[in-house]
Amino acid sequence: NAGVTQTPKFQVLKTGQSMTLQCAQDMNHEYMSWYRQDPGMGLRLIHYSVGAGITDQGEVPNGYNVSRSTTEDFPLRLLSAAPSQTSVYFCASSPVRSDEQYFGPGTRLTVT
Amino acid sequence: AQSVSQHNHHVILSEAASLELGCNYSYGGTVNLFWYVQYPGQHLQLLLKYFSGDPLVKGIKGFEAEFIKSKFSFNLRKPSVQWSDTAEYFCAVTKGGKLIFGQGTELSVKP
Numbered sequence: 546n547a548g549v550t551q552t553p554k555f556q557v558l559k560t561g562q563s564m565t566l567q568c569a570q571d572m573n574h575e576y577m578s579w580y581r582q583d584p585g586m587g588l589r590l591i592h593y594s595v596g597a598g599i600t601d602q603g604e605v606p607n608g609y610n611v612s613r614s615t616t617e618d619f620p621l622r623l624l625s626a627a628p629s630q631t632s633v634y635f636c637a638s639s640p641v642r643s644d645e646q647y648f649g650p651g652t653r654l655t656v657t
Numbered sequence: 658a659q660s661v662s663q664h665n666h667h668v669i670l671s672e673a674a675s676l677e678l679g680c681n682y683s684y685g686g687t688v689n690l691f692w693y694v695q696y697p698g699q700h701l702q703l704l705l706k707y708f709s710g711d712p713l714v715k716g717i718k719g720f721e722a723e724f725i726k727s728k729f730s731f732n733l734r735k736p737s738v739q740w741s742d743t744a745e746y747f748c749a750v751t752k753g754g755k756l757i758f759g760q761g762t763e764l765s766v767k768p
Contacts, residue, residue, distance in 0.1 A: 576754075578756070580758075585666065585760055585761075586760060587661075587663075587747055587758040587759050587760045587761045588701075588747065588749075588758040589758070590755055590756065590757070593754075593755065595754070603755060604757075635700065635701065637701075637756075642751070642754035643689050643708075643751045643754060644689075645691065645703050645706055646703075646756055648693075648700045648701040648702075649700060650699075650700045651700055
């Protein structure tokens, strides 16, 4: 199993550009989530999904959209990037909502 | 606001020293508790977790944590650290299906 995979590993955007961060898992996990990691702030939950077709907001959802059309994939969209979205983004999955989450390798995003 | 607090932002120890990292949470009722570790340049990995039962939980690499319900605490301990334990450590709590992290503690172990 590849586990949780994320692409790209690094990305530089200009303010106002849009992009999609990809996340996929091959463990048939129902629960998937997106976090951003910023120095001194730990990881903050952006959006999560409890199954295909179901998504909900986390702590810091503004500026991000998600969809979950399949169990495997959970892309994160930035519609109009802002410098405040410069961060490292982690995708995670879990067999159930309250259990251990398995994290991907992260995407380092810089918005100039 | 409800939260997860880690008291130490950066801890520096010499090899063989004992480690204790504090974690407190402010959620009432039933919670699931986790410690994750992030080695330099790597993604987060689970060290240990507590759902119920014995409040002293043993994890990988000689780490353990004690859940004290009355203090809303879940402190991480290791009797003797190694240089390879240099990493960032995150306490996390699951409440209402959401995993909420503390701010993280950076541990530097000097050889």
